[in-house]
């Protein structure tokens with residue numbers, strides 16, 4: 001199917017689609033993440049709503065051509081509201097046999113499969129585990145296949161630039177991107193600018209990549225596509241007016257921490273030890289020193305949180321970020337911060353557990369660890385972000401609660417939120433409400449555990465203040481002097497005070513509210529964290545079918561918000577889908593007389609909308625009276 | 626205090642808290658506490674700018690008895706907590722109090738890193754060669770053969786030499802003293818004056834679980850024969866009348882104890898102490914027959930918290946005024962109307 005002048009035909013009119021899911025897949029070295037993120041930017045510029053999900057291998061440099069070295073990037077875009085990266089792709093771009101092998105199962109029947117036939121060599125087929133070339137044995141008949149020798153066409157396109165064969169070969173992804181831009185009617189200028197900038201110091205590379213991009217596009221313009229394959233258009237979505245950017249969860253968390261600290265009038269001391277998928281938080285914050293951020297790459301997670309605790313003692317907001325295994329190491333230090341009643345923010349970007357688990361996959365299985373994972377009665381605050389953009393607001397809220405109540409706050413996000421991107425309506429930062437911290441200054445009548453009557457927060461006196469010299473620590477202290485105390489009655493009282501302080505925070509946060517649907521009905525779906533989009537979408541499908549289904553998404557995991565019990569009571573059935581083996585559901589059953597039903601899924605991947613809808617329908621049938 | 630009022634002269638009493646001291650009678654920790662309370666006023670320290678951070682152990686109760694800021698933290702982690710504090714407020718004078726178990730077993734990793742980073746603070750390691758608080762198990766500095774409840778047939782662990790550990794971590798200041806020594810304040814002052822992480826091992830008697838392990842060294846009668854007090858630029862002599870000294874044995878590259886006037890040994894044969902010589906310091910950590918005390922090694926290097934401040938300034942110069950509005954708009958944005 002080489003393009004030739006003779007093959008040139010009038011472009012057929014573009015077919016209009018409402019929503020498309022594309023998955024780019026290739027070898028780790030094929031540049032699929034870059035391809036995907038460029039396509040995302042162009043799609044955002046075209047005014048679609050979108051959601052993306054990168055899925056990369058755990059190995060840094062997995063051997064080329066193997067199935068475990070396949071890197072994927074999925075984007076879902078539409079002319080309407082998009083909540084998730086979607087389940088099954090409509091379009092699969094497979095740059096080699098391994099990418100096809102890993103992904104062909106999920107491609108929708110009738111879906112468009114774009115493959116680089118040039119990579120289907122005997123050697124690559126063998127590495128991917130194919131005995132016969134799937135392009136030739138009819139096994140792909142249920143798809144619309146566009147098999148192109150992208151390798152050869154790329155080399156032809158960049159020949160004139162005179163690159164070495166390795167560099168020339170690397171332009172394949174841009175050729176493919178050019179073709180996809182044409183297929184979906186996206187503009188190239190942004191990518192051209194980005195390439196010029198990226199390769200500013202190596203203009204030949206910029207030239208070659210741009211040539212490949214253009215060649216892919218021109219191919220689309222000129223080639224007569226096989227029957228059934230069209231060019232498409234996806235009209236722009238009806239997004240709220242304003243300025244947008246694409247944002248990933250870890251970016252949003254980093255910026256939220258910086259914003260929160262400014263609203264509190266504090267500097268940030270971020271202690272961390274690298275761990276997937278939290279490391280990019282450290283990277284993001286390390287670039288923000290001029291915002292009053294100190295980053296400290298510690299020798300381990302214990303030192304990271306310990307340094308944050310020390311910084312909070314010194315009058316900064318101590319923050320530490322990690323994933324589940326790191327939180328396990330930090331629990332003793334979180335306990336001493338709780339006992340000494342110091343503000344502290346712990347961000348847990350959850351990953352597949354237990355132990356080392358599935359480091360590059362996503363999961364929500366650290367809820368118990370967050371709520372209960374310390375020795376002794378050690379209550380603290382647990383928050384959970386629902387979307388990448390929500391990470392920004394929840395990070396601000398974490399700092400507000402930590403400093404207002406002198407308590408550690410655990411903010412749960414996860415690998416999916418951390419890495420996926422969505423268009424984000426930029427906030428008006430000047431309109432955010434400040435919550436300035438007032439350090440204690442008055443020596444008269446001072447003791448370190450005197451409390452605000454309303455919030456029960458203790459005073460925050462910082463070293464360096466004359467007349468307030470005092471000692472704190474992990475030992476129990478006397479309620480009325482702050483000195484060490486082993487008195488049994490006092491310990492009971494102090495345990496209650498610490499409990500009441502945290503429980504009282506429920507009065508200072510928004511009461512439980514149904515996100516979608518009515519306040520009563522047949523089925524309430526209660527979610528938390530990154531499942532927001534999937535649940536929202538599934539619930540709206542069922543509501544369109546006329547079912548009495550509502551969605552409530554918890555951002556305050558501990559303490560639970562006020563009014564939750566009443567809402568749970570107002571539905572015939574409560575279903576709790578979670579990417580774990582049933583944790584929130586147990587918390588709810590422990591706190592309220594509710595016979596909530598668990599919908600656990602622990603595959604390392606987000607929920608599939610289809611699966612959610614099915615589970616909800618089963619519940620609805622079961623609850624039909 | 627208003628800025629105009631005369632600078633207050635502090636005394637040791639100003640540094641003593643109102644808390645009853647609860648160590649066992651005769652514990653070496655009392656003498657160390659007294660030495661610190663006596664030394665701080667002479668260094669111009671103020672209670673409000675001084676912070677003691679400790680881990681867990683008998684020794685780590687220390688902060689409660691100081692009328693300064695204090696944080697009795699968790700087992701082994703004091704160096705890391707102190708690091709965060711110093712980064713948050715570099716103006717504070719930060720002291721870490723740790724024990725041989727706290728600092729060298731559970732917290733060995735943090736001790737290593739606080740030393741190599743060279744954070745500007747003082748670390749006092751109370752070495753009683755035992756786990757005092759948990760009632761007498763052998764510690765990482767206990768001698769081989771030490772009989773304790775957890776080693777009824779004697780400890781089989783090879784002990785660590787704390788000053789050698791510190792040098793191995795590339796500490797920039799390494800000193801040793803003992804609890805009841807009159808020269809302890811001098812070592813504390815030198816540590817405090819040093820910019821960077823100062824490590825002082827303090828031999829401390831635990832009369833309850835490890836009584837007398839250092840007696841030969843600390844006893845008034847036997848001590849002079851075992852105490853070699855180092856002075857930069859001075860020959861390394863000791864003994865009741867300074868009759869003994871250290872001579873270099875070039876063939877084994879080690880130090881040997883010799884007696885001046887015997888076997889043709891003269892003053893000129895005695896090695897002169899050079900605090901900046903790491904190889905010499907290494908030999909001094911573990912001598913035969915005698916214990917080197919005072920400053921073994923002092924060689925200032927880049928101070929971590931200062932480098933942090935320098936990078937902060939650099940970022941401010943490079944990126945200018947922080948602007949949240951611009952931060953959120955960096956990269957690609959678009960407008961939906």
Ligand SMILES: Cc1ncc(C[n+]2csc(CCOP(=O)(O)OP(=O)(O)O)c2C)c(N)n1
Nearest residue numbers: 681682683684700724725726727756757758
């Ligand atoms: C995580 C943890 N593990 C164990 C203990 C028990 N513990 C308290 S102090 C100590 C040993 C202290 O020895 P050392 O540091 O030599 O202090 P000393 O009491 O001798 O001054 C141990 C094992 C603890 N408090 N925390």
Ligand code: SF4
Nearest residue numbers: 648649652683757831
């Ligand atoms: S047990 Fe030993 S170290 Fe602890 S207080 Fe008693 S004497 Fe001192």
Ligand SMILES: [Mg+2]
Nearest residue numbers: 724725755757
């Ligand atoms: Mg000890």
